[in-house]
Amino acid sequence: MYIQKLVAIANGWNLAINGEPLVSEAPQAWVNGPVFRQIWDFVKEGGFKGPNSEIVDPITGQIITSKISGNEEEILDHVWKKYRNYTPQQLSDLTHQANSPWAYAYFEKGRNAEIDTERTRQYYIKLALAGRSNAEQEQALQTAGRINAA
8 A cells, every 4th residue: 555655645746736647547535545446456466566677567568668747757756755764654644634635535425436636636735835924825826827727
């Protein structure tokens, strides 16, 4: 579940900063947190061997190449640097907060419900603005608006 939590966090930050999801599918609200089904299936089938290994498509045997932009790579780098030393429980505590997108989907829509993309984006925007002055918040929102409009 560790990789799922990191992907969910990176996806949330990418939504807030770049205005689009990092992953093509929406996560589901499983009992242990947000889960991207395709990633779950891939890891379960032994497709992930570690952060520095090549990822091979289990059906075709072809190496899967990265299709991420420079902005997305920056998000991934930031998330890895910030959260890599967190324990699985600490990551779970982050994704399971009472007002999190996972909590809303799980408790309001039901187990395994799809986690709403817009709710996730808004949640991470609020996290980004927390502790900033009103002027800093306004500037950040204007910047996010320009990014989302592009």
